[in-house]
Amino acid sequence: MATVSLSLSPVDGGLVLKDRIYQELKRAIIAVDVYADDKEHRLDERQLSEDLGVSRTPIREALCRLEIDGFVRTIPRRGAFVARKSKKEILEMITVWAALESMAARLITEHASDEEIATLRNMFATFDEAKVAANIDEYSETNIEFHQALLNLSHCDLLKKMTENLFLHMRSIRRRTISEDNRANRSIIDHMHIIEALEARDADLAEKLVRQHTLDLAAHVEKNVDWLD
Amino acid sequence: MATVSLSLSPVDGGLVLKDRIYQELKRAIIAVDVYADDKEHRLDERQLSEDLGVSRTPIREALCRLEIDGFVRTIPRRGAFVARKSKKEILEMITVWAALESMAARLITEHASDEEIATLRNMFATFDEAKVAANIDEYSETNIEFHQALLNLSHCDLLKKMTENLFLHMRSIRRRTISEDNRANRSIIDHMHIIEALEARDADLAEKLVRQHTLDLAAHVEKNVDWLD
DNA sequence: AATTGGTATTCTGTATACCAAATACCGGGA
DNA sequence: TCCCGGTATTTGGTATACAGAATACCAATT
Numbered sequence: 440m441a442t443v444s445l446s447l448s449p450v451d452g453g454l455v456l457k458d459r460i461y462q463e464l465k466r467a468i469i470a471v472d473v474y475a476d477d478k479e480h481r482l483d484e485r486q487l488s489e490d491l492g493v494s495r496t497p498i499r500e501a502l503c504r505l506e507i508d509g510f511v512r513t514i515p516r517r518g519a520f521v522a523r524k525s526k527k528e529i530l531e532m533i534t535v536w537a538a539l540e541s542m543a544a545r546l547i548t549e550h551a552s553d554e555e556i557a558t559l560r561n562m563f564a565t566f567d568e569a570k571v572a573a574n575i576d577e578y579s580e581t582n583i584e585f586h587q588a589l590l591n592l593s594h595c596d597l598l599k600k601m602t603e604n605l606f607l608h609m610r611s612i613r614r615r616t617i618s619e620d621n622r623a624n625r626s627i628i629d630h631m632h633i634i635e636a637l638e639a640r641d642a643d644l645a646e647k648l649v650r651q652h653t654l655d656l657a658a659h660v661e662k663n664v665d666w667l668d
Numbered sequence: 669m670a671t672v673s674l675s676l677s678p679v680d681g682g683l684v685l686k687d688r689i690y691q692e693l694k695r696a697i698i699a700v701d702v703y704a705d706d707k708e709h710r711l712d713e714r715q716l717s718e719d720l721g722v723s724r725t726p727i728r729e730a731l732c733r734l735e736i737d738g739f740v741r742t743i744p745r746r747g748a749f750v751a752r753k754s755k756k757e758i759l760e761m762i763t764v765w766a767a768l769e770s771m772a773a774r775l776i777t778e779h780a781s782d783e784e785i786a787t788l789r790n791m792f793a794t795f796d797e798a799k800v801a802a803n804i805d806e807y808s809e810t811n812i813e814f815h816q817a818l819l820n821l822s823h824c825d826l827l828k829k830m831t832e833n834l835f836l837h838m839r840s841i842r843r844r845t846i847s848e849d850n851r852a853n854r855s856i857i858d859h860m861h862i863i864e865a866l867e868a869r870d871a872d873l874a875e876k877l878v879r880q881h882t883l884d885l886a887a888h889v890e891k892n893v894d895w896l897d
Numbered sequence: 898a899a900t901t902g903g904t905a906t907t908c909t910g911t912a913t914a915c916c917a918a919a920t921a922c923c924g925g926g927a
Numbered sequence: 928t929c930c931c932g933g934t935a936t937t938t939g940g941t942a943t944a945c946a947g948a949a950t951a952c953c954a955a956t957t
Contacts, residue, residue, distance in 0.1 A: 455744050455910070484939070494912040496725075499939090503686075503729050507736055515684055516918055516939060531826035538771030538827070542763065597760035598767070601830070684940070714908070723942040728910090745909060745948055 456493060461501040463491070468510050469607055473521050474615050474666065480521040482511065508604050526664060529612060530657055536605050537653035540586060543593035544645040547637050551592045556637050559588060563627060578623055579613060585630055589649070615666060622659065626652075685722060690730040692720065697739050698836055702750050703844050703895065709750040711740065737833050755893060758841060759886055765834050766882035769815060772822035773874040776866050780821045788817060788863050792856060807852055808842060814859055818878070844895065851888065855881075 464487070471480055482502065488495045502519050505511040512522040524532070547556065562585055587606060590599045629652045636645035693716070700709055711731065717724045731748050734740040741751040753761070776785065791814055816835060819828045858881045865874035 457910085485937095488912095495939095496911055496913090500729065500732055503732055504736060507733060513939090517920095518939070528826070531824050534771065534775070534824055535768065535826050535830060538767045539764065541771075542767030546763070595760050595763055597757070597764050601764060686940085712908080717942095724909095725941055725943090742909095746950095747909070 457497040457500040460491060460493065460497045461504050464498075464501050464505060465508075465510060465607075468505065468521050469611060471521055472614060473523050473611065479523075482519040482521065484519070509608065510604075524608065524612075526660070529608075529664075530661060532605050532608055533653060533657040533660065536602060536609070537650050537657070539598055539602050539605075540589055540653060541646040541650035543590050543595065543598050544633065544637065544649040545642045546593040546595055546598075547589065548640045548642040548645050550594055551637075553638075555592050556634070559585065559592075559634050559637070562588065563630065578627075582623075582626060582630075583610065583613075589633075612660075616660070616664065629655075686726040686729040689720060689722065689726045690733050693727075693730050693734060694737075694739060694836075697734065697750055698840060700750055701843060702752050702840065708752075711748040711750065713748070738837065739833075753837065753841075755889070758837075758893075759890060761834050761837055762882060762886040762889065765831060765838070766879050766886070768827055768831050768834075769818055769882060770875045770879035772819050772824065772827055773862065773866065773878040774871045775822040775824055775827075776818065777869045777871040777874050779823055780866075782867075784821050785863070785866050788814065788821075788866070791817065792859065807856075811852075811855060811859075812839065812842075818862075841889075845889070845893065858884075 464482075473480060484495050484498050484502070487498050491498070502511055502513065506513050506519070509524075510522055511519050513519040562581055583606060587602075590602050593599070629648065633645060633648045633652065636648055693711075702709060713724050713727050713731070716727050720727070731740055731742065735742050735748070738753075739751055740748050742748040791810055812835060816831075819831050822828070858877065862874060862877045862881065865877055
């Protein structure tokens with residue numbers, strides 16, 4: 440009898456308890472507006488294990504990973520706290536982001552297809568200047584998505600992976616900067632220029648524009664953000 | 669009574685068991701020449717806990733961290749293995765490295781002192797072309813140190829932190845490429861050009877040279893390394 | 898001889914138990 | 928009232944115990 444080949448895929452799913460806990464905790468932590476007030480948000484292991492209905496072990500493993508990601512800061516013998524980034528740390532994150540994303544832009548000019556680059560334009564198709572001003576928060580989402588799209592189109596998994604957490608951190612920051620930040624129109628113009636450079640396959644220009652765009656944000660934070668520390 | 673301030677540093681050292689285990693395991697893993705043969709190097713939790721004289725818990729936490737760092741790959745219900753990078757992954761690491769280090773170069777032109785930049789020259793003071801050829805392995809160490817020095821001089825902790833593990837991975841790779849790699853003289857010339865650009869405070873040039881230098885390595889690996897996968 | 902079914906063993910994933918450090922609380926003394 | 932010291936409690940760090948999954952081994956049947 441010939442063995443039929445059914446082209447089955449592994450059924451594992453690969454998600455063990457600690458991974459689910461990790462995701463759930465991460466989601467919850469990001470939802471916390473840590474910069475809203477000065478009080479520190481403690482993460483009690485026993486409390487969490489009770490709430491989630493699991494033992495402390497997977498909780499600890501998840502917290503360990505979250506600490507590496509920078510979302511949690513644990514003080515030995517004291518406990519785990521939702522991490523509050525210092526201004527310096529935020530500026531450094533933006534700097535790293537600029538470095539990675541400008542490299543992504545370079546890669547896009549070399550490897551991405553015309554169709555892929557075209558999708559970037561579509562993201563802003565529904566936004567004119569008036570609309571941007573009207574729903575600034577909706578635009579903000581699109582803004583972040585644009586930057587993530589750049590990383591995706593780089594086709595470099597490592598670049599993408601290393602920026603993912605940076606973006607999540609930035610999202611927290613943005614909650615506070617969104618109101619005071621009316622650089623949206625300037626931003627959308629920058630994006631268009633970036634897209635044009637990508638379409639022209641001009642690696643140096645695209646890289647430079649992306650870097651400059653992100654470093655502009657760093658300069659803005661440097662100058663205007665004083666609600667940290 | 670006035671309290672004398674003695675400016676004491678915490679006696680703790682901040683190193684809990686899991687951190688020491690992490691460092692020890694990392695050291696041991698790096699020492700393993702994973703690319704030497706095809707057999708997979710399994711990390712048995714019980715074995716390790718026995719060898720190190722601790723329980724499995726801190727071992728697991730260390731392994732968890734090592735997995736995030738990319739030194740270990742764990743398969744659910746199967747165990748932990750010393751990670752063997754694919755060629756694609758290595759190329760991506762070099763790409764990210766290029767992105768981060770070129771940003772470091774830019775930062776150096778803006779923030780580092782002349783004295784700091786001068787230290788870079790000293791690193792190569794003892795190397796002329798003949799010596800490079802003679803002790804290629806010694807030069808190789810200096811080579812890595814040069815790149816790490818660049819990251820240090822950037823004064824960006826995050827940039828430094830994110831490249832540290834990349835360098836460790838590269839060291840493993842280099843063990844295999846060192847013999848077939850006689851681009852050392854070319855390399856030292858590149859380095860000198862980079863130093864000159866830094867001294868001239870030419871951000872764009874320094875950035876470009878660093879990026880190009882590292883991407884050259886990527887191209888070399890792409891073309892010549894076939895002992896992977 | 899090869900393959901399949903079943904059993905035993907090993908090892909990860911998870912839960913629990915124990916210990917030591919840190920904090921909070923309380924009472925006594927200045 | 929304030930400060931200090933000691934005790935109790937809390938809580939994180941570590942070790943151990945248990946259960947389920949994966950593999951290895953063996954035997955039986957074709």
